[in-house]
Every structure is written in structure tokens, then in C-alpha cells.
Amino acid sequence: MFGLSREKEVVGLDIGSYSIKAVELKSQKKGEKELYEVKKIGYEVLPHDAIVEGTIIDSAAVIETIKMVFDENKISNKNVSISISGNSVIIKKISLPSMETEELAESIIWEAKHNIPYPYEETNVDYSILKPPDQSKNKNLDILLVAAKKDKIASYSNITNQARKNLEAIEVDVFALQNIMEINYPEIIKNKTLAIINLGANITNLIIIEKGMPQLFRDLSLGGSLFTENLSKDLNISFDDAEKLLKGLPVKNIQPEQLEAGLNMNIQNLLEEIEKTFSFYEASNTSEKKIEFIFLSGGLSKLKNLKNNFGQKFNINTEILNPFLKISHDGKKFDPIYFDEMAPLFGVSAGLATRKMEK
Ligand SMILES: Nc1ncnc2c1ncn2[C@@H]1O[C@H](COP(=O)(O)OP(=O)(O)OP(=O)(O)O)[C@@H](O)[C@H]1O
Numbered sequence: 484m485f486g487l488s489r490e491k492e493v494v495g496l497d498i499g500s501y502s503i504k505a506v507e508l509k510s511q512k513k514g515e516k517e518l519y520e521v522k523k524i525g526y527e528v529l530p531h532d533a534i535v536e537g538t539i540i541d542s543a544a545v546i547e548t549i550k551m552v553f554d555e556n557k558i559s560n561k562n563v564s565i566s567i568s569g570n571s572v573i574i575k576k577i578s579l580p581s582m583e584t585e586e587l588a589e590s591i592i593w594e595a596k597h598n599i600p601y602p603y604e605e606t607n608v609d610y611s612i613l614k615p616p617d618q619s620k621n622k623n624l625d626i627l628l629v630a631a632k633k634d635k636i637a638s639y640s641n642i643t644n645q646a647r648k649n650l651e652a653i654e655v656d657v658f659a660l661q662n663i664m665e666i667n668y669p670e671i672i673k674n675k676t677l678a679i680i681n682l683g684a685n686i687t688n689l690i691i692i693e694k695g696m697p698q699l700f701r702d703l704s705l706g707g708s709l710f711t712e713n714l715s716k717d718l719n720i721s722f723d724d725a726e727k728l729l730k731g732l733p734v735k736n737i738q739p740e741q742l743e744a745g746l747n748m749n750i751q752n753l754l755e756e757i758e759k760t761f762s763f764y765e766a767s768n769t770s771e772k773k774i775e776f777i778f779l780s781g782g783l784s785k786l787k788n789l790k791n792n793f794g795q796k797f798n799i800n801t802e803i804l805n806p807f808l809k810i811s812h813d814g815k816k817f818d819p820i821y822f823d824e825m826a827p828l829f830g831v832s833a834g835l836a837t838r839k840m841e842k
Pocket residue numbers: 498499500501502503537682683684685686687706707708711726729730731780781782783784785786787828
């Protein structure tokens with residue numbers, strides 16, 4: 484999206500509010516196909532409250548953690564692609580009649596001014612033209628308009644620069660996820676209607692894609708942190724203990740029934756919020772309205788049974804998104820934990836590393 488250059492190989496750097504993830508891929512063309520292999524990978528948890536709801540509070544800690552991820556995993560490539568999300572990023576799908584490029588640029592500025600809830604001067608606007616599978620059906624141009632607050636872009640750019648990385652491109656989380664889905668689940672994304680739900684600490688990114696065409700985007704302000712806060716309040720335990728419980732670790736004096744009740748309430752809230760978005764989508768006048776697959780990613784997707792909770796609530800096939808399903812790695816070089824247990828955490832970073840960002 485907000486790309487600065489195109490050709491360099493980059494490290495996909497996902498600066499989350501809970502953890503930093505980095506992935507570097509090697510790619511090789513084989514006939515029509517692009518084959519990917521993991522070159523480098525790294526993960527580090529941030530100090531608590533270093534980033535709150537997408538706002539960088541403790542820059543020094545974030546810079547330090549980024550450097551640590553690179554140094555400890557011997558990632559020498561300094562060129563990075565990062566992503567932003569949350570309420571200072573707006574994604575809108577608009578439809579315009581076919582027109583010349585110059586005219587289009589003007590129309591897009593007009594649309595941006597009318598569709599974005601922030602002053603135009605305070606935002607950076609970019610767009611991409613969607614190419615429907617059957618071009619003959621569609622005389623209009625479907626365009627994805629992305630606007631991000633300049634101050635958000637500036638703060639994430641500063642952090643990256645201060646961590647001595649070269650910022651090559653800024654994406655949004657949901658597009659990085661779509662990229663990684665296209666590589667790993669090409670048939671499903673081409674032929675089905677699916678929802679990708681990235682359950683982070685502060686933000687849950689949701690995108691609905693119909694036969695490869697993104698239809699609806701939401702960044703919900705909820706995630707694992709809210710679960711942890713609620714558990715800590717409800718069970719009268721520390722934040723750290725609540726976090727342990729969330730990860731399935733035992734905590735003194737907490738009975739399984741208490742935990743189950745506490746978790747259940749949080750899960751139901753989450754499912755209800757997602758149901759609202761699904762209903763909104765189903766009520767919209769798009770062509771195919773039935774969601775056939777749900778793919779979960781992000782730290783909270785590791786919550787025990789969450790996949791089943793989704794499956795039961797919506798009666799939809801639910802899977803955990805494995806960003807490395809079709810991406811190979813040298814088994815001798817890496818800790819296998821990255822590719823099994825931790826794989827769901829790397830959806831955004833691996834998507835950023837594929838750099839399929841051409842317009
Ligand atoms: N095994 C686990 N079971 C349940 N929850 C987990 C597990 N591991 C991590 N989490 C939770 O997942 C969240 C972190 O997920 P993730 O690393 O995807 O977030 P992030 O990308 O840093 O945050 P965000 O995208 O919201 O800014 C935390 O709330 C953490 O408690």
C-alpha cells in the first residue's frame with residue numbers, strides 16, 4: 484500500500500501490542516509458481532504496556548525489542564515491511580465507472596475526502612484496483628481505498644528508523660493476511676467465501692473475502708488483553724496469573740470451574756461481536772453472502788477450544804491459519820516450535836514478507 488520501493492527483499496516485521504514477529508522469506512520461480520522458503524524467523528514479547536491499543540507508549544522498549552528479534556535470530560537484512568491497523572486506518576471499497584488514470588486519481592481524492600472520518604490533510608491515502616475473476620461482468624472499477632492517519636504512520640516509521648531498519652513499505656494487517664492465505668490456501672481463497680480473523684492482544688482484524696475479492700474489513704477493539712484483564716478482575720488475581728491461565732498454565736487456588744466460567748463469558752462476548760459483523764455482511768447486497776470458511780490466526784487463536792467454539796456458534800468450517808503450510812523451512816536450522824505451536828502468530832509477518840504489494 485504505502486510502498487516506498489518495490490524490488491528489494493524485505494523482512495516482514497509485525498509490531499504488535501503484545502509481541503514483535505519477524506519473517507524473511509526466499510522465493511524462487513518454478514514455472515508459473517512462486518516457491519517460498521523461510522530464511523529467517525524471530526519472535527519476542529514486548530514489555531507490558533509498551534504499546535497500548537496501537538499507540539506506542541514506550542518507544543525505547545519497542546526499539547530494543549525489535550533489535551533483539553533481529554540480533555538474536557541473526558537477521559541481517561535491514562529492509563523491512565511493516566503493517567498498521569486499528570481505528571486510525573480506514574479501508575473502504577468503492578466502485579467507480581471506468582476512466583482514464585488522471586481522472587481516476589481526481590475521483591479517488593474526492594471519494595477519500597467524503598469517505599474518511601478524519602481531515603483529508605491529516606491522512607495518507609493509497610488505493611488498489613481490484614481485478615474481478617470475471618472481468619466481462621463488471622464495467623465498474625472496484626477500488627480499495629486505504630487511508631491512514633499521518634501521525635500513526637509517522638510514529639511507526641520513526642520506531643523502525645530508530646531501530647536502524649530501512650522502511651520499504653507499510654501495509655495493513657488484513658492485506659498481509661490475505662497475501663499469506665493466497666499462498667497457503669489458493670483453492671479456498673479462489674473459490675469460496677471466507678472470513679479471516681486475526682485475534683491479537685488489543686485488536687481483532689477481520690476480513691471477508693469472496694472468491695478472492697475482499698468485501699468487508701473490520702478492526703475490532705478486542706483481543707487477548709481484554710480476556711486477561713477480565714480474568715484478573717473476576718478471579719481477583721494478578722495480570723500475570725490471568726495471562727498464565729489464558730495460556731492453559733496452572734495458577735494456585737484457581738479451580739478449573741472458575742476458569743471455565745470466566746473464559747466462557749469472554750468467549751461469548753467475542754463471538755457476539757463477530758456475529759454482528761457477519762450479520763452486517765450477510766445483510767449487505769453483495770453477490771454471495773454465505774461464509775463457508777473461518778480461518779483464525781493470532782495469539783488468542785491458540786486459546787484451548789476456541790476453534791470449536793467458533794465452529795459451534797456459526798456452524799462454519801473453522802481452521803487455524805497456518806502461514807507455513809506451503810512454505811518450506813530447513814528443519815536443521817530452526818526450532819520446530821516456530822512451525823507448529825507458534826505458527827498461528829506469524830500470519831501477518833509472513834504475509835508482509837511475501838511483498839505481493841504491486842498495484
Ligand atoms: N497459548 C495461548 N493461549 C491463549 N492466548 C494466548 C496464547 N498465547 C498468547 N495468547 C494471547 O494472545 C495475545 C497476543 O497475540 P498476538 O501476539 O497475535 O498479538 P499482537 O499482534 O502483539 O497484538 P495486536 O495485533 O492486538 O496489536 C495476548 O493477549 C496473549 O495473552
